[in-house]
Amino acid sequence: xxxxxxxxxxLVLIIVWQVAAMVVQRPILPSPIEVSKIFVTDLENGQLAQxxxxxxxRVLASTFLAIALAAPLGLLLGQSKRFNxxxxxxxxxxxxxxxxxxxxxxxxxxGIGDFPKIIIIFLIxxxxxxxxxxxxxxxxxxxxxxSVRSLGAGRRALxxxxxxxxxxPAILTALRQSVGTAVAVLYIAELFATQKGLGYYxxxxxxxxxxxxxxxxxxxxxxxxxxxxxxSVDWIERRVCPWQQA
Numbered sequence: 001x002x003x004x005x006x007x008x009x010x011l012v013l014i015i016v017w018q019v020a021a022m023v024v025q026r027p028i029l030p031s032p033i034e035v036s037k038i039f040v041t042d043l044e045n046g047q048l049a050q051x052x053x054x055x056x057x058r059v060l061a062s063t064f065l066a067i068a069l070a071a072p073l074g075l076l077l078g079q080s081k082r083f084n085x086x087x088x089x090x091x092x093x094x095x096x097x098x099x100x101x102x103x104x105x106x107x108x109x110x111g112i113g114d115f116p117k118i119i120i121i122f123l124i125x126x127x128x129x130x131x132x133x134x135x136x137x138x139x140x141x142x143x144x145x146x147s148v149r150s151l152g153a154g155r156r157a158l159x160x161x162x163x164x165x166x167x168x169p170a171i172l173t174a175l176r177q178s179v180g181t182a183v184a185v186l187y188i189a190e191l192f193a194t195q196k197g198l199g200y201y202x203x204x205x206x207x208x209x210x211x212x213x214x215x216x217x218x219x220x221x222x223x224x225x226x227x228x229x230x231x232s233v234d235w236i237e238r239r240v241c242p243w244q245q246a
Contacts, residue, residue, distance in 0.1 A: 078137020
């Protein structure tokens, strides 16, 4: 995406928001100017920044954990029909379940703090990465595998030079698809048993203080974090999978 196109899209959204605020003329829909003032003020005094950092840490930690566990398991299932036949029924049962329903269960088992929130986001990312990596590893042409084996490559070499490079795009695609869902679940997870995070910041300002400009400032910050993560995945893909851009 070109920077000019992105800038024009943001400009159109701001104009639509401003017009809607002028038409509605109610406190529940402040103008982007009001929201930007609160956004800058809360950034300068550190209030918004600390909530942003807390949320970003939870997303990054859960993402790293999901990739570290799901990618090797997906490669294993994609390489071995035996393991895939054993674990596939469990995957098909768990994958369609909305992971947000596990929020109260995770909180009951792990209590308050960062860990239960990281686990909730991890559950979403884990299955996305696992399924896509398994399918990509299983779809590699047998001729390619046989040609590498004919050169004397063992299982470790196949993993390093065939399965892993072929599965990298699937891992990044899974992350790209999961960013929006992960941020949404992050908001829900931060409504419970915490006083840090953008979810808490948005809910507290909107439902307790009725400070709607601050609530929208939190929504903007959460949106920026989601966009930043999305574009970060694009940047990583250009670096580690240059053949995708060719």
